[in-house]
Amino acid sequence: MKAMILAAGKGTRVRPLTNHIPKPLIPIIDKPVVEFLLELLVKHGIREVMLNISHLGWKIQEFLGDGYRYGLHIGYSFEGHFDASGNLVTDPIGSAGGIKRIQERYGFFDETFIVLCGDAIVDLDITAVLKFHRSRKALVTIITKEVSREEVSNYGIVVTDEDGRVRSFQEKPTPEEALSTVANTGIYIFEPEVLEYIPSKTFYDIGSQLFPTLVKLDVPLYAVNMDIQWLDIGRNSDYLKILELALKGEVKNFLPHGIEISKGIWKGAGARIATGAELVPPVWIGPAAIIEEGATIIGPAIVGANTIISKNVSIKKSYVMDYLKISPGTFLEEVFITQEYFVKRNGESGNIVGSPYESAVKDVREL
Numbered sequence: 210m211k212a213m214i215l216a217a218g219k220g221t222r223v224r225p226l227t228n229h230i231p232k233p234l235i236p237i238i239d240k241p242v243v244e245f246l247l248e249l250l251v252k253h254g255i256r257e258v259m260l261n262i263s264h265l266g267w268k269i270q271e272f273l274g275d276g277y278r279y280g281l282h283i284g285y286s287f288e289g290h291f292d293a294s295g296n297l298v299t300d301p302i303g304s305a306g307g308i309k310r311i312q313e314r315y316g317f318f319d320e321t322f323i324v325l326c327g328d329a330i331v332d333l334d335i336t337a338v339l340k341f342h343r344s345r346k347a348l349v350t351i352i353t354k355e356v357s358r359e360e361v362s363n364y365g366i367v368v369t370d371e372d373g374r375v376r377s378f379q380e381k382p383t384p385e386e387a388l389s390t391v392a393n394t395g396i397y398i399f400e401p402e403v404l405e406y407i408p409s410k411t412f413y414d415i416g417s418q419l420f421p422t423l424v425k426l427d428v429p430l431y432a433v434n435m436d437i438q439w440l441d442i443g444r445n446s447d448y449l450k451i452l453e454l455a456l457k458g459e460v461k462n463f464l465p466h467g468i469e470i471s472k473g474i475w476k477g478a479g480a481r482i483a484t485g486a487e488l489v490p491p492v493w494i495g496p497a498a499i500i501e502e503g504a505t506i507i508g509p510a511i512v513g514a515n516t517i518i519s520k521n522v523s524i525k526k527s528y529v530m531d532y533l534k535i536s537p538g539t540f541l542e543e544v545f546i547t548q549e550y551f552v553k554r555n556g557e558s559g560n561i562v563g564s565p566y567e568s569a570v571k572d573v574r575e576l
Contacts, residue, residue, distance in 0.1 A: 210253075210254070210320060210321050210322060210335075211255065211317065211321075211323075212250050212323050212325065213258070213259050213260075213261075213308060213311070213318075213322055213323070213399075214246055214258060214327045215304050215324065215325070216231065216262050216269055217261045217262055217263035217264065217288050217299075217307055218232060218263075218264065218301065218328070219263075219301070220264065222444055223445055225549065225550040226445060226552065231262070231264055231265040232442060233260075234269060234272060235448065237330070237463070238452065238456070238465050238466075238493055238511060239465065239493075241272070242329070243269070243273065244279075245330045245462075246331075247273075248279070250335075253334075253335040256280070256282055257282050257284075257317075258282070258283050259283075259286060259311055259315075259317050260285050260327070261285075261286045261287075261288055261308075261311065262285050262286070262288070263289055263299040266285070266287055266288075266289075269285075270285050286307060286310060288300055288310070301412075302411070302413070303413045303414045304324075304413075304414055304415040304416070305415045305418065305419045306412050308399075308407065309404060309407040309408070309413065318404060319401060321342070321398065321399070322399055323335060323397070324396065324398075325395070325396050326395040326396070328441065329441040329442065330438070331394065331396060331437055331439050331440075332437050332438040332439075332461040333352065333437050338350065338352055338435065339398060341431075341433045342433075345429065345431045346429060347398070347429045348399075348400050348403050348428050349398065349399055349400070349403055349423065349431070350397065350398040350432065350433055351367060351375065351420075351430070352432075352437075353393060353394060354392050354434065355390055355434060356390055356391075358384045358387065359384060361382055361383075361384055361387040361392070362381050362382065363381065364381065364393065365379070365380050365393040365416055366381075366387055366388065366389055366391060366392060366393070367389065368389050369391070369431075373431045373432055373433060374429070375420070375423075375431060376424065378393075378420060378424070380417070391432065393432075394439050395416075403419075406423060407419060438461050440460065445552045445556045446555060446556040449528070449552065449554050452509065453509045453526075456491035456492075456508060456509040456511070457491055457509060467494075467495075467496075471490070472490060473491040474491070474492050475493045477494060477496030477497070479496055479497040480495065480499070480500075481498075482494065483502040483503075486501065486502065486504045486505070487504070487505045489505075489507040491508040491509050491510075492508040492512070493511045493512070495512055496514045497514055498512045498513065498514060498516045498517070499516075499517045499518065503520045503521040504520065504522045504524075505522070507523075507525045508526070509526055510524055510525070510526060511527075511530075512529050513529055513530040514531045516531060516532060516534070516535075517533070517573055519534065519537040520537045522535050522536075522540075523539070524541045525543070526542060526543045527542060527543060527545070527546065528546070529541070530548075531547075532573050532574055533547070533570055534570075534573045535569060536568065536569045536570075544566075546570060548570065548572045551566055
């Protein structure tokens with residue numbers, strides 16, 4: 210079995226988080242989202258992986274390399290071109306279009322393969338899903354998850370018969386319109402033959418174009434409902450919620466890196482915490498960070514690498530990123546903050562310049 214990770218999206222719904230990094234590299238404390246997926250694949254014996262990349266895609270390739278340190282063989286398909294002025298232009302061609310291009314160029318998909326979105330953390334028993342897929346002799350199997358009726362408007366909803374065969378789809382219906390409460394997780398098992406239904410050299414999407422076509426043609430398209438942890442970074446507020454879960458130990462198979470100096474308090478190499486500082490767990494202090502006298506940090510909270518939390522600063526349920534100095538006496542509550550921008554728990558975001566945070570936040574490298 211092989212794998213495909215969809216990693217070419219622009220991440221527009223989670224800007225400004227994706228201003229400088231692609232979604233698959235968004236860190237869960239100190240671990241990029243894509244690493245969770247790679248570890249899952251290795252756990253289930255998958256060794257060959259392709260990623261389609263576009264928006265800041267070279268950063269993904271530089272970070273993951275050829276996959277050696279993960280025990281994988283990783284390849285990349287860049288979606289873009291050079292314009293008349295010699296500028297590199299990213300040009301995503303859709304989830305299905307990206308898969309088709311890989312097949313036409315490299316012939317990679319010569320056996321059953323799993324498709325995963327590069328911006329979600331999942332705890333999936335791939336072996337069990339593959340067993341279901343083969344028992345139904347399916348061309349495609351969609352992994353789904355039950356959601357509450359109040360949540361259906363956030364998801365693509367899948368309607369199946371009693372045997373799991375897909376009969377229709379609804380894109381973000383209202384609770385009253387929803388014909389089921391089973392959500393598409395964006396994880397699929399494909400047989401190579403599905404590529405025959407994807408047109409060449411054009412934008413083509415899996416959910417909105419390929420799947421409706423397969424239903425119309427009555428090919429064996431199934432869905433299997435799984436009780437899994439599925440953490441999708443669809444919005445800024447989702448990301449802050451996932452950080453909170455990670456700090457509380459509620460993201461499966463994950464522990465923050467660093468030394469746990471007391472229950473729920475992690476400290477990176479070279480970090481210094483003044484004896485008069487108060488830390489209420491869970492709190493992660495990054496490498497070479499400094500927490501000065503009189504500072505109070507109430508978790509869930511993160512202090513990034515090389516960041517300075519000055520005297521009498523109060524931080525509550527906030528995430529302060531790398532290389533920042535927070536000015537003395539500052540109070541931060543329920544905010545994610547960098548040198549450039551901030552994101553509040555409700556998803557509101559903006560630039561530091563011109564915001565209430567401007568006088569409180571400095572880049573330590575400019576001091």
